[in-house]
Amino acid sequence: GxxxxxxPPDLILQEGANSTLRCNFSDSVNNLQWxxxxxxxxxxxxxxxxSGTKQNGRLSATTVATERYSLLYISSSxxxxxxxxxxxxxxxxxxxxxFGQGTRLTINx
Amino acid sequence: xxxxxQHPSWVICKSGTSVKIECRSLDFQATTxxxxxQFPKQSLMLMATSNEGSKATYEQGVEKDxxxxxxxxxxxxxxxxxxxxxxxxxxxxxxATDRNAYEQYFGPGTRLxxx
Numbered sequence: 761g762x763x764x765x766x767x768p769p770d771l772i773l774q775e776g777a778n779s780t781l782r783c784n785f786s787d788s789v790n791n792l793q794w795x796x797x798x799x800x801x802x803x804x805x806x807x808x809x810x811s812g813t814k815q816n817g818r819l820s821a822t823t824v825a826t827e828r829y830s831l832l833y834i835s836s837s838x839x840x841x842x843x844x845x846x847x848x849x850x851x852x853x854x855x856x857x858x859f860g861q862g863t864r865l866t867i868n869x
Numbered sequence: 870x871x872x873x874x875q876h877p878s879w880v881i882c883k884s885g886t887s888v889k890i891e892c893r894s895l896d897f898q899a900t901t902x903x904x905x906x907q908f909p910k911q912s913l914m915l916m917a918t919s920n921e922g923s924k925a926t927y928e929q930g931v932e933k934d935x936x937x938x939x940x941x942x943x944x945x946x947x948x949x950x951x952x953x954x955x956x957x958x959x960x961x962x963x964x965a966t967d968r969n970a971y972e973q974y975f976g977p978g979t980r981l982x983x984x
Contacts, residue, residue, distance in 0.1 A: 791971035801907075801960055803975040805871075810971075846912065848973075855901055855966060857973060859912045 762787045766860035781832040783847030791850040837867045875976035890948045892963030898943040899965035907960045953983040
């Protein structure tokens with residue numbers, strides 16, 4: 761099956777810093793989503809981005825489908841950005857998502 | 870838009886009993902719903918896919934007689950954990966997508982503790 765690798769596994773930053781999270785996947789995909797899991801376990805949809813670039817406030821994402829990777833950028837980090845960020849993909853012809861192991865982001869005040 | 874709810878948000882039950890978890894799409898018709906489980910500090914693992922009006926498709930290694938899934942309408946899917954044991958304690962999360970769409974929307978999860 762498709763493999764999804766996220767890096768780094770852990771990231772600790774000071775408030776105000778910028779960060780880049782990476783997601784590599786091993787096959788062609790028809791769906792790629794980025795999520796933020798908050799401390800209560802809720803998965804928040806950040807981006808649906810099987811290809812191209814999107815921006816939403818301080819967050820932006822880029823997926824280069826031909827090279828099988830996606831990047832999530834967080835600028836001017838705030839403590840509320842802390843949590844686990846997941847990348848998940850589905851392969852061509854399927855709807856089910858395969859999740860990466862996540863990046864645990866800690867933003868210190 | 871695209872809101873998914875789950876009920877209950879947490880439940881404690883005794884070993885040997887059954888527990889039902891509901892997943893509802895509140896503002897769209899969910900032709901397909903998915904059930905995941907997540908252990909502490911781990912990623913989400915897909916358990917099964919359910920399509921409205923048909924039998925669920927279970928992932929390899931998931932006991933279909935233990936985790937009963939019903940998707941009786943376009944807005945409701947249920948997961949019943951039968952004869953629960955302590956090792957079934959976990960965080961269960963559902964997601965939903967509408968017809969011909971790929972983006973999934975997730976419920977807030979249900980934390981199950983079996984004593």
